[in-house]
Amino acid sequence: MDNILRINTRTRTIQYETTPESYLKTGGRGLIAKILLDEVDPACEPLGRHNKLIFAMGLLTGTNVSSASRVCIGAKSPLTQGIKESNSGGTTAMRLAQMGLKAMILEEQPEDDHWHYVKISKGACSLEPAEAYLGMGTGEFCDAIHKLYPGAAVSCIGPVGEMLYSSAGIATTDADHKPGRFSGRGGLGAVMGSKKIKGIVVLGKDTMPLADKEGFMAALKTYTSVVKDAPSTLNYRTLGTASMVRIMNGHGGLPTHNFSLGRFDGMDQICGETIFDVITERGGDGRTSHACMPGCVIQCSNIYPDIEGKAIVSPLEYENLGLLGSNLGISDLDTVARLNALCNDMGIDTIETGAAIGVAMEAGVAAFGDSEAALGFMEDIRRGTVLGRVLGNGAVVTGKVFGIRNVPAVNGQAMPAYDPRAIKGMGVTYATSPMGADHTYGATARAQIEQASSVGQAELSFSTQKNMAVYDTLGFCIFCSGAVGNQHQLIADLINARYGWSVDVPWLKSIGEETLKNEHLFNQKAGFTKAHYKMPECFTERVLPGVNTVFDVGQEELEQVVEAHLEGRRTLKP
């Protein structure tokens, strides 16, 4: 089956290739790591012609399995200089899979100034002129595309991806055809921009072939009810990820004023419960629960409306409440929602942007809590003023420029909204991830552990990373993991019925391990050593008020985590 689509953006040749044997039994994040290792010089420059941007589908993507059609996008990252995979919900992966594609590879870069978008339908692909769309926000671009192709699935960059900001992301349309889903992290939007591709447009739908239709339907029924009725799902469906605001504030690890505090005195105004009430009260477009991809039964998303009921942003999520809210000292929900919406529209990572503005505020560029200034920075970023370009290149560049050493970032990428001194397992994840600070790589904030103690955090992060790698490689939403827990057989059954294979739970574990190993291998070849996997001094030496600790998981333990992944070990200790 010719289901790898390769697009050379320099020669503008398009070809369909047969999937190599070794790629058949992997997908998503795992397939990205394999292709990058096979085809991309790890030492290449991320925005140069040797880097490739890869869309890879998961093994059950395109089927009607709930939460199994994340769009996984990867490349060498301009932000971290290492491997990066960033996935989001939305409909693009589902459609690409239904068009028969296992992966799409964008390679090389144009020698001229022409921009294109990629149009894909069943067995056909073309590069269409995109000059007319340059400068458009993600919303405007998708609207324009939907006028031509109603209902198309779109993944695209905004103006900041065109300007090659290293925190530019890629937006993907959701079930309502709005580009609110983000592969935000690692600057993948800049990689797309460096290839002068404004977007990917997928037309048409189809059903996926099933080797054992009856078996599939049976397995699906069990899986769906397990996911639907899990306590974690119920929680996500009510308050979404925003329930974490109160929890993290309780832990004393809610980033506040550029991670100088872990509790925010405006917490009550931006917490999940308040969001629920405001959405309910305002009505209109508002939804307290919402599915980002068709058929999802978790429905963690929401639609946050303004006072007149008109949607401001969807979803309003925890990371953004933390980074664009408490971290900036902003407790006005409408402002946070607007900042989030502006980020989405210009196509920039909200986490990186919130962190960068936090650093700038510490430098005195504006005061913490100054909503007007924060909204003004968005204008700077979009217009490409010098300040905007600084902020748009992330927290580390902002810290360098303003001479600020308290920069919440590891390997060039800003931390999500969990202070690593309060949630130490998350700190281990930040420090040992080959993708810079990234919560989705090994989220430990809900684990049953004394969060602020250093004991057992390396083990916890290690095993959580392994588990997440399985879900990411399958193209599953990691929120499934809370529901599915250890019942991995549910997933194996679905895969077997889909393909006529006979994989088992140990095999599932092995694909996660393989992914982690390949990613660390790529980074090793890119020049990462154990010295790179560490927590910055502003967290190891600066005490977090309230919790009264520093990040004190030892460097040796952090290195063990990386080593264990590289060696594909099942346990942290050899």
Place this chain on the structure above:
Amino acid sequence: MDNILRINTRTRTIQYETTPESYLKTGGRGLIAKILLDEVDPACEPLGRHNKLIFAMGLLTGTNVSSASRVCIGAKSPLTQGIKESNSGGTTAMRLAQMGLKAMILEEQPEDDHWHYVKISKGACSLEPAEAYLGMGTGEFCDAIHKLYPGAAVSCIGPVGEMLYSSAGIATTDADHKPGRFSGRGGLGAVMGSKKIKGIVVLGKDTMPLADKEGFMAALKTYTSVVKDAPSTLNYRTLGTASMVRIMNGHGGLPTHNFSLGRFDGMDQICGETIFDVITERGGDGRTSHACMPGCVIQCSNIYPDIEGKAIVSPLEYENLGLLGSNLGISDLDTVARLNALCNDMGIDTIETGAAIGVAMEAGVAAFGDSEAALGFMEDIRRGTVLGRVLGNGAVVTGKVFGIRNVPAVNGQAMPAYDPRAIKGMGVTYATSPMGADHTYGATARAQIEQASSVGQAELSFSTQKNMAVYDTLGFCIFCSGAVGNQHQLIADLINARYGWSVDVPWLKSIGEETLKNEHLFNQKAGFTKAHYKMPECFTERVLPGVNTVFDVGQEELEQVVEAHLEGRRTLKP
């Protein structure tokens, strides 16, 4: 002898320590590498409390041996994240040696906001309040200090060091008490600023003890006449380093318009011959030849006066004519001299600044050749506007912010004025130096080789690097190497007479090798791998017009150079 002075800038304790046995027979750059390896965690943050700023004297520093009293300053670099030693002429090292010091180590950093300068005299050292001097340029600070202590030797930072710009340098006063000598590279001024030290002030003079005075005088006589009468010295004494402008333009490797061209149509207006004529014609303060330290017989320096004969800058040198002249398309000598003087006064590296402005000009922030804009940028840098801070953090940060990939830098540090595609041995030096792109680390531009051919360049750079390491470790000016050539016995004789030792020429070679090995070892521990020692793609893939080549010395050859240094090999090939 208690001749290591250690200053803790946090506790403000000062102590004199006995020099360890293993430090006795080394100095300058070699001693810096040893101390950093022994005392500083290579993975530490350069502007944090774990980094140390070291002044280390050469073995003949303080004597009246011509060109043997360079001030060698080192630390982990905020620009390259690796080891850095940067030396300059002037009088500080001579005086520190005469005060009985072999090294001075500034460690830790204050927890409060107080600034100090270090005052040193024979057997005494104190930290003096420096708040009154904050914001002062290097010239104003030195004038103020000289009012208190006439004739003191001073090494200091300007406002940009206080602001922690990663291209801030350290200025040192010359024989005329003007701070025109620069340890400019690698951001050592920011390291000094991070310790809240404005300057080092050395009072008093003395003569150095000599084990065999007669032998010393005899050796000195021979050495001096060899250096004085060498053809290379004659050349430096007439046109200074500026003679290189015409030579490099001939090679097609004079950086022009952000290294996009190698020949400059305004070359005749900024070449050494023109400078000679202008200085001669204008008279006044002007000097076509000038010694940066007492007793130097090479006298490569000059004093460039304005039309009324008033000194603008001293010296006006090749690197600055290239980076602040042709690289920016500026052919007006007075403007180049003024840009140079402004850089010196605010204490910023001219090479990094010229390269950063070149990148900004490519981005369209101003047009190439726009003198007014270039002078305006200096104001931005000094005032700390956002643009100024971007430029002040160097070419790589500027490239990131403006989305420009043609950035002439290796490992974070900008290239001096030799295009590596035209002068390929220099390119090997840039790529393989543990200090980022740095010509003084292995200058091959005057070697007898086909400069634009890739053949033999790795060997040439390798052996040149070894030779330079000897001179730097001795605290000698590398311009001696042109004069002394292979007659290293001249130097061994001086050392033996100074200390009563019996070192020989192989020993001299060995101290250079040891230095290189230690530096690469430090970087290895800091996280450098072979993937870091490479030429950026804008030089390996973009053809240099006129010369019609790319930089094509193979990556494997570059890695061999690093490996050979790390292993302390005498030859490039094992």
